[in-house]
Amino acid sequence: MTTMLTSLHRSRDAVEPALRKAVARLDPTTRAHASYHFGWTDADGRATSGNSGKAVRPALALLSAEAAGDPEAGIPGAVAVELVHNFSLLHDDLMDGDVERRHRRTVWTVWGASAAILAGDALLALAQEVLLDCPSPHAPAAGRLLAGATRELIRGQVEDLAFEKRNDVTVEQCLNMAAAKTGSLLSASAAIGAVLAGAEADVVDALTMYGAHIGLAFQLVDDLLGIWGDPEVTGKPVFSDLRSRKKSLPVTYALSQGGPAARELAAWLSNPDAVSEEDLRRAAQLVEDAGGRQWAATEAERRMRLGECALTAVSLPEGPRAELIALGRFIVNREL
Secondary structure: OHHHHHHHHHHHHHHHHHHHHHHOOOOHHHHHHHHHHOOOEOOOOOEOOOOOOOOHHHHHHHHHHHHOOOHHHHHHHHHHHHHHHHHHHHHHHHHHOOOEEOOEEOHHHHHOHHHHHHHHHHHHHHHHHHHHOOOOOOHHHHHHHHHHHHHHHHHHHHHHHHHOOOOOOOHHHHHHHHHHHHHHHHHHHHHHHHHHOOOOHHHHHHHHHHHHHHHHHHHHHHHHHHHHOOHHHHOOOOOHHHHOOOOOHHHHHHHHOOHHHHHHHHHHHOOOOOOOHHHHHHHHHHHHHOOHHHHHHHHHHHHHHHHHHHHHOOOOOHHHHHHHHHHHHHHHHOOO
């Protein structure tokens, strides 16, 4: 755990100045909205020391560059993946109707939907600009990697929205959606530093596979927290995913199992009536009774092990490999 905390703090310290410098390129209005979203300012533009997130993706980018022997090469990649991640968060908050993120009002609730959309769009464009300005001869390859991951991320979001209106979503379809929505950017984050550093193909492939597996582990844990997470930690109400009747991975698995609990859960999900706290507690218990909670936790652990196997299959410096494994363990074990 100490190794994990060290890697996160180190990456934040290394990346934040470059991230702030990138955001400073934006027009004043968009810059103000983005700075608020990152936790750097309050809604009136005053500097704050707010929570800007764990910065898992930048940490992966820096560690992958370190694994390839050139830690400094990873900084533009770390900035770029963090910009893309926050583009998706700004849009997610609006699409999901979330009014809080990291214990503060979301951008769309402060300045409106259009402001959140435009701020997200600006961060997405800025991510590619950062890579295009990068002096590495491998910047075009990194740009292609990130563009492909962004396309996959959007595909996952499209499928996630479509699943809300379907009652026949399979576990395999849900896993495929999560691999795109969450796994694609984490996979790119785990490889982009190595790409910029000019790593051999087998190293890049191993880091890509590692990131893909921990991406699925991350989403599985996120879905568990979306039902049973502590609001003081998640910044969202307890049972938040159930309130929106989201077909998350634990829910989808529970529905696939058949039996009384699955049938009662399916009936509850298809009922358009408003729900009480008692209804939500009952739904959460049904997911657990049908095995969804245990399956998701077990599958997250399995994915993490597969990611670790990918890292041990190639020659990597022991320090970065250990930190990557510790960071993955943090993702799987966070607040569960």
